[in-house]
Amino acid sequence: MQEPSGTRERELGIEQRHLDRVYARLEEKIHEAEFLMQDAAKRSQVGTPGALAERDAQVYRAGIHLNRLNNEFEDFLFGRIDLLLGKDGKKGPDGAYTSVDPAEDAVREDNTADIAETLHIGRIGVLDADYSPLVIDWRAPAAAPFYRSTPVDPGRVVRRRVIRSKGRKVLGVEDDLMRPELAAYLNGEKLAVLGDGALMAALGQARSHSMRDIVASIQAEQDLVIRAPAASVTYVEGGPGTGKTAVALHRAAYLLYQDRRRYAGGILIVSPTPLLVAYTEGVLPSLGEEGQVAIRAVGSLVDGVEATLYDDPAVARVKGASRMLNVLRKAARGVLDTPASGGQLAFDDDAVREAGAPVRTDLLRVVAFGRRLELDADDLRRIRQIALGGTAPVNLLRPRARKLLLDALWAKSGAGARHTDPELAAELRSSFDDDITDEDSFIAFLDAWWPELTPRKVLEAMADERRLGRWGRRVLNPGEVRKVARSLRRDGFTVHDVALLDELNSILGTVARPKRKREFDPLDQLSGLEELMPQREETQWERAERLAQERVEYAHVIVDEAQDLTPMQWRMVGRRGRHATWTVVGDPAQSSWSEPDDAAAARDEALGTRPRRRFELTVNYRNPSEIADLAARVLALAMPGMPSPKAVRSTGLEPRFAVVREGLGATVRAEAARLLEQVDGTVGVVVAMRRRAEARKWLAELGERVVALGSLEAKGLEYDATVVVSPAEIADESPAGLRVLYVALTRATQQLTVVSAAGDAPDAAGVPDLLRD
Numbered sequence: 001m002q003e004p005s006g007t008r009e010r011e012l013g014i015e016q017r018h019l020d021r022v023y024a025r026l027e028e029k030i031h032e033a034e035f036l037m038q039d040a041a042k043r044s045q046v047g048t049p050g051a052l053a054e055r056d057a058q059v060y061r062a063g064i065h066l067n068r069l070n071n072e073f074e075d076f077l078f079g080r081i082d083l084l085l086g087k088d089g090k091k092g093p094d095g096a097y098t099s100v101d102p103a104e105d106a107v108r109e110d111n112t113a114d115i116a117e118t119l120h121i122g123r124i125g126v127l128d129a130d131y132s133p134l135v136i137d138w139r140a141p142a143a144a145p146f147y148r149s150t151p152v153d154p155g156r157v158v159r160r161r162v163i164r165s166k167g168r169k170v171l172g173v174e175d176d177l178m179r180p181e182l183a184a185y186l187n188g189e190k191l192a193v194l195g196d197g198a199l200m201a202a203l204g205q206a207r208s209h210s211m212r213d214i215v216a217s218i219q220a221e222q223d224l225v226i227r228a229p230a231a232s233v234t235y236v237e238g239g240p241g242t243g244k245t246a247v248a249l250h251r252a253a254y255l256l257y258q259d260r261r262r263y264a265g266g267i268l269i270v271s272p273t274p275l276l277v278a279y280t281e282g283v284l285p286s287l288g289e290e291g292q293v294a295i296r297a298v299g300s301l302v303d304g305v306e307a308t309l310y311d312d313p314a315v316a317r318v319k320g321a322s323r324m325l326n327v328l329r330k331a332a333r334g335v336l337d338t339p340a341s342g343g344q345l346a347f348d349d350d351a352v353r354e355a356g357a358p359v360r361t362d363l364l365r366v367v368a369f370g371r372r373l374e375l376d377a378d379d380l381r382r383i384r385q386i387a388l389g390g391t392a393p394v395n396l397l398r399p400r401a402r403k404l405l406l407d408a409l410w411a412k413s414g415a416g417a418r419h420t421d422p423e424l425a426a427e428l429r430s431s432f433d434d435d436i437t438d439e440d441s442f443i444a445f446l447d448a449w450w451p452e453l454t455p456r457k458v459l460e461a462m463a464d465e466r467r468l469g470r471w472g473r474r475v476l477n478p479g480e481v482r483k484v485a486r487s488l489r490r491d492g493f494t495v496h497d498v499a500l501l502d503e504l505n506s507i508l509g510t511v512a513r514p515k516r517k518r519e520f521d522p523l524d525q526l527s528g529l530e531e532l533m534p535q536r537e538e539t540q541w542e543r544a545e546r547l548a549q550e551r552v553e554y555a556h557v558i559v560d561e562a563q564d565l566t567p568m569q570w571r572m573v574g575r576r577g578r579h580a581t582w583t584v585v586g587d588p589a590q591s592s593w594s595e596p597d598d599a600a601a602a603r604d605e606a607l608g609t610r611p612r613r614r615f616e617l618t619v620n621y622r623n624p625s626e627i628a629d630l631a632a633r634v635l636a637l638a639m640p641g642m643p644s645p646k647a648v649r650s651t652g653l654e655p656r657f658a659v660v661r662e663g664l665g666a667t668v669r670a671e672a673a674r675l676l677e678q679v680d681g682t683v684g685v686v687v688a689m690r691r692r693a694e695a696r697k698w699l700a701e702l703g704e705r706v707v708a709l710g711s712l713e714a715k716g717l718e719y720d721a722t723v724v725v726s727p728a729e730i731a732d733e734s735p736a737g738l739r740v741l742y743v744a745l746t747r748a749t750q751q752l753t754v755v756s757a758a759g760d761a762p763d764a765a766g767v768p769d770l771l772r773d
């Protein structure tokens with residue numbers, strides 16, 4: 001758009017002056033906060049409990065203030081809206097008019113109008129000394145029109161402006177006119193319009209290894225999701241690149257802003273891979289939020305385990321299926337009385353070994369009332385089976401088993417029959433029990449015969465094919481038993497093992513132990529304390545970690561890439577949000593899980609009967625149309641009839657097709673090097689899972705801008721350019737292979753190269769069979 005000369009300088013000058021005012025005000029606030037901190041420190045010398053509490057409250061508030069200001073001093077003012085007069089002329093607490101619709105006489109008959117209100121939008125709200133809004137927090141209701149307004153439904157917005165700044169300097173502005181038909185005036189001057197809109201500018205930027213926030217260019221359909229009321233379940237579907245992950249993260253920040261106290265219970269974001277966690281980790285701090293939000297990979301949801309290994313698709317398919325629940329239940333009960341292949345029952349347990357000589361678990365011998373009493377293997381088996389009856393968690397049954405042992409010994413002693421007086425008999429019985437339970441040998445026997453089970457121990461026991469065969473009878477076929485048992489004999493847990501561990505944890509139950517008393521912290525007396533001020537010994541991060549460890553359930557759970565959760569993973573995630581509200585985002589077309597109906601049933605169970613609000617995102621902001629069109633061919637094969645999201649931009653660069661000539665590695669390296677020359681940011685090379693290690697070697701010398709990824713690891717990530725290696729290999733890797741290939745093909749923001757190997761049957765132009773029109 002051609003703009004009159006001098007307009008740009010004038011408009012930048014206006015925004016610069018506003019930014020200067022904001023900084024001046026922020027500096028005042030920082031001084032105020034520092035003064036409060038010093039004052040509070042002085043009062044601490046007084047030392048009475050009242051003064052202590054008062055000091056803590058003040059330091060706490062000032063600390064939060066300082067923390068936020070320091071965090072967000074950079075680049076926090078990014079938007080502006082110029083609005084028509086509102087319908088009712090009422091103002092909200094942030095000093096802005098509340099009405100969404102313009103007053104009837106806001107536009108004159110000759111289609112001219114005056115701007116009645118100008119609002120600047122930023123990462124946090126700043127009020128001037130007279131309480132007029134200098135900056136509106138992006139999450140405040142008054143900022144919603146900045147995101148919601150479109151030319152079709154403009155509301156009061158005439159012009160939306162995105163401001164780019166670095167430090168204290170305004171660098172540029174990009175305007176969108178929401179009512180292009182109007183001649184609007186601001187302070188008697190015609191409203192100026194600069195640039196072609198901020199969205200396109202943001203989309204064209206080079207990508208790094210960290211995701212950026214989209215706070216300045218959230219689109220209307222995304223804003224509806226971000227600000228959706230938190231009740232029940234918010235369910236969002238959208239194709240690749242429609243901003244689902246970005247929306248999920250901004251929603252977490254919005255919910256905290258909107259009701260911090262409610263979400264002090266924590267927000268959990270479940271992400272499919274550690275790579276995606278690392279990629280998205282910086283977004284919330286950039287929005288001024290950290291501490292209450294835990295972003296965890298689905299393989300790291302159980303404390304103390306960080307699984308990064310993947311099972312073969314055939315094994316993953318069994319471990320993730322809901323039928324595993326039956327196997328685990330049987331294993332948890334059967335592990336105590338199903339001999340392992342080697343014949344032994346007890347575990348190779350440290351506690352047992354430390355006790356000295358191995359303890360026999362097929363014979364209990366005690367002395368009571370001067371008599372030797374014995375329970376043999378048959379007695380013990382019978383008692384164990386009675387104890388295991390019902391469905392109570394196995395670890396909570398030990399007292400019952402102990403009581404049954406004593407009953408059996410008492411019966412053998414015959415002492416009960418000799419005394420008819422019930423009171424005397426009870427007294428005798430009690431001293432009989434004391435006699436036995438004081439004996440070291442009895443305690444050692446009980447520890448060996450009914451050890452406290454841990455999920456790890458049960459999973460280890462399942463690595464024994466014979467035992468697993470027994471527990472999986474009629475659920476797993478012999479081939480499945482063999483493969484699963486073999487996979488459990490490997491070192492380290494796989495991503496799918498983690499859900500099994502969590503399930504076992506809930507099946508086994510945890511024996512209550514006395515809690516370690518936490519040191520008295522005067523700040524705990526203050527309600528709503530969630531953030532920590534800078535100068536305390538425990539940092540905000542440490543406190544967040546501690547809270548996360550103490551926390552089992554969350555107030556809100558956000559599931560990203562929800563289409564990938566297996567039924568067993570849904571059960572694990574569900575346990576963390578039994579009383580939570582939920583945001584679930586996903587795309588069925590990108591699912592790497594082969595049995596969607598099984599997963600849908602488990603998801604519905606995890607989410608319970610809570611009502612769902614469904615949203616759909618329809619615009620692809622990541623891929624240029626040239627790449628999106630190619631990916632759509634695979635979508636048509638993977639999910640016939642499923643619509644592709646609409647790409648908003650085009651680069652004129654068609655995907656490139658390369659055919660292997662001198663070895664796969666050499667070709668891939670050459671193609672990656674070529675792309676590194678052409679883009680400023682990152683290059684991702686996506687290969688079948690089994691080629692991961694090999695691919696890393698191919699690319700070893702190309703530097704940090706290029707990354708090798710297994711097909712399942714590419715989930716959610718994006719790069720300036722990608723090389724997809726052998727579509728046929730990726731597609732043949734698993735029953736969901738075509739959908740995994742669709743994911744791989746939709747990772748690039750600028751350029752895509754597809755390398756075909758022999759199995760891809762490329763045509764003369766190098767286009768593999770799977771990608772032909």
Ligand SMILES: Nc1ncnc2c1ncn2[C@@H]1O[C@H](COP(=O)(O)OP(=O)(O)OP(=O)(O)O)[C@@H](O)[C@H]1O
Nearest residue numbers: 214217218219240241242243244245246621622716
């Ligand atoms: N409103 C927006 N303004 C600027 N960039 C945006 C906007 N919405 C999305 N994007 C960008 O588009 C890209 C894709 O977003 P995101 O990764 O959230 O999509 P997704 O739906 O989760 O994709 P996938 O399903 O493929 O993982 C990101 O680079 C994101 O920053």
